[in-house]
Amino acid sequence: MHATEHLFHFRGKPKGAIVPKITAGEIEDTVIFFRKYFRRLSVRNLSLCCPHCKEAATPSTFSTGRYRLADEELFCDRCGETSLVGYWRLEGVQLGQQSYAEPLTPARA
Numbered sequence: 001m002h003a004t005e006h007l008f009h010f011r012g013k014p015k016g017a018i019v020p021k022i023t024a025g026e027i028e029d030t031v032i033f034f035r036k037y038f039r040r041l042s043v044r045n046l047s048l049c050c051p052h053c054k055e056a057a058t059p060s061t062f063s064t065g066r067y068r069l070a071d072e073e074l075f076c077d078r079c080g081e082t083s084l085v086g087y088w089r090l091e092g093v094q095l096g097q098q099s100y101a102e103p104l105t106p107a108r109a
């Protein structure tokens, strides 16, 4: 008789107590979480420009919106309009604006 069999002989048959049960839904939720997480990381350095006023996002707007996904909304400090972040990024690519992710170089006198 094996040592563990001897143990279970007294305690009864283990009922899924040793290996925690993970449901398919929990695995799916975890996969979705990490997929969104890496998507947020991959877009964080793209520049953001308001599709309404065509101005680059202010540093505070950029820090609010940089980790948002394309289908999430972002409010513009300059014109007061709210647009989807996907349009902000598209505008940023089209206008070629500098991203606020890099530290702004101080103006030289």
Ligand SMILES: [Zn+2]
Residues within 6 Å of the ligand: 050, 051, 052, 053, 054, 055, 076, 077, 078, 079, 080, 081
């Ligand atoms: Zn705007």
